[in-house]
Amino acid sequence: MPNLDDVWDTFSNSVKDGAGELAQNLFQEWKDPAKEDASEFIEMTREKLPKWTKALAQGHLTKSEFNLLIRSLEGLAELNALKAKGLAKQKLEQFRVGLISLVVNAAVGAVGL
Template sequence: MANIDFGGILKSVEDQSKALAEKLFKQYTHQAVSDVRDFLQKSAGNLKRWVEELARGEMDKDEFESLIKGQADVAEMRALKQAGLAAVQIDTFTNGVLDIIVNAAFAAIP
């Protein structure tokens, strides 16, 4: 199996999530990035295992996406909630971040 740059995936997710936050929230970008970092820290073990299984062909794209989407409950987005953003805005951001994770993982697999 080729080496997967998991750190690169996390960096890509963080960078793309920051760009999404700047587009959606402008003045709450710092809180959004903080929430994404918290989510990635809590989910890192699962994400790494799933990316490795995906790379080995032990799961397909649909299974991987389903597992990532299932992480939405872990993505509490506490700082954005404390900033007073509406649940719909936070959900839009969370779904965007989960899509970014899926795309970053696929981009990292040779």
């Protein structure tokens, strides 16, 4: 008869180690595109705002066109945030599914099946 404590330790250590690694990989996969979107947005704002302000002053843009361009940047910022939020939930779902697989494999391994 196997010792319950030993089997439980083997099982919980396998799950803990695997879950930590899984979480780290998934977090990295989520963080990278979010950082890229934020950098792209900052770069775009830095480039576009002076260009649009100058065009407004020179009469290449009307006031309402200028305002719409500003709103388009606000819209883009919001779309970036919603994408990051959605991707985070996708990664959490991926983590949940991965954890189920880890638990099953760890349980099978712990009881030596």
